[in-house]
């Protein structure tokens with residue numbers, strides 16, 4: 002019998018029951034809750050007179066709707082001007098109180114984007130099944146977890162039973178070997194992968210990211226890559242556990258201690274694909290060939306190396322792509338063949354669950370140190386992923402680097418990643434953004450998003466347009 006993939010192992014270890022039609026019941030170790038996708042789930046529980054099955058498997062924090070402006074934030078929930086947003090955040094507080102679920106609320110220093118908070122607290126640990134009513138839950142796969150987003154009715158199901166009905170996906174290996182060039186970051190790797198396989202490339206698969214590039218990559222970098230598995234069509238993205246994973250989780254507040262730690266490490270050390278494991282699909286990319294990437298269009302697959310011009314219709318692979326590109330040129334206000342450096346940038350956003358961890362902020366600060374944001378940029382903002390990331394960055398003096406350069410230093414939350422709070426683009430504005438989605442209207446009605454790494458966003462803010470950070 003062939004060996005098992007990491008995904009097979011995680012699946013088998015959590016399988017409660019399999020039916021003849023292939024549908025399975027799997028056990029869920031951790032559920033993260035935020036204000037947008039939990040209200041109906043709690044309401045369902047309440048109507049049915051149920052209680053959560055395992056209270057301490059759940060953890061909640063508001064992130065999408067919270068203001069990132071210091072003055073607004075200092076007022077707590079009252080500082081949220083939009084009624085719907087305020088009600089959602091308040092409802093999360095009330096539900097967590099009523100059901101006795103631990104919440105890092107808007108005033109708690111541990112509050113932040115769920116996908117930053119879970120790993121930071123050691124609530125995400127290797128080998129766990131992790132779910133959240135949020136498509137970017139794959140982020141946690143960086144720890145060798147089986148992690149994916151679920152819908153609101155499933156949130157209720159997990160609260161009530163700690164189980165989930167699932168069908169097993171196929172196995173895909175994306176192997177990136179070699180060594181990344183200087184100035185090429187995990188974000189560039191994942192954007193290059195999506196450019197290659199497309200936004201449907203991973204549909205139906207659980208993706209394992211393997212090869213030297215991921216072995217060499219920091220845990221934070223692995224989170225950035227796994228975060229965007231969903232943008233490649235896969236609900237699950239993961240990386241095998243290694244010494245770095247174990248060192249990263251050690252001493253986190255919720256990590257196991259003493260004897261339990263040793264037992265956990267023994268188990269975690271088995272969480273990698275066997276040498277003779279068989280994948281249903283394998284994609285190979287040469288790491289050394291990856292350049293800093295910039296998205297030019299309205300889908301995360303419309304991505305090019307910074308050295309290339311916006312593609313022309315002659316480069317499209319078929320009629321469907323020609324139509325998509327034609328519409329994208331129009332929405333983005335670009336012409337085919339145009340140099341990326343000619344795109345006038347209005348705003349720069351460094352943040353989101355893709356790139357708001359300490360390492361991301363350090364990478365941006367490194368580029369910015371001692372320089373100034375270009376006068377043509379209307380707003381450049383840095384939004385740490387959690388209160389603790391903010392604290393850490395301040396302890397390292399990064400906030401000063403940003404503020405002296407002309408960046409705004411904000412309070413933690415999803416912010417300008419999506420237009421669910423006060424941080425938005427105006428129609429027609431171009432934004433260099435470290436987030437993960439560049440759909441039409443994603444950052445505000447008519448807004449034009451260009452996905453980049455923190456280093457590329459920082460360089461763009463200083464230059465006023467896209468530049469190759471390797472020569473900046």
Ligand SMILES: CC(C)[C@H](C(=O)O)[C@@H](O)C(=O)O
Pocket residue numbers: 037038065134135136137150419
């Ligand atoms: C609001 C939430 C359900 C959504 C998601 O599922 O990902 C959001 O986080 C996003 O990034 O689009």
Ligand code: SF4
Pocket residue numbers: 064065114135137353354355414415418419436437
């Ligand atoms: S930061 Fe963006 S992608 Fe991440 S959870 Fe928030 S809205 Fe979704």
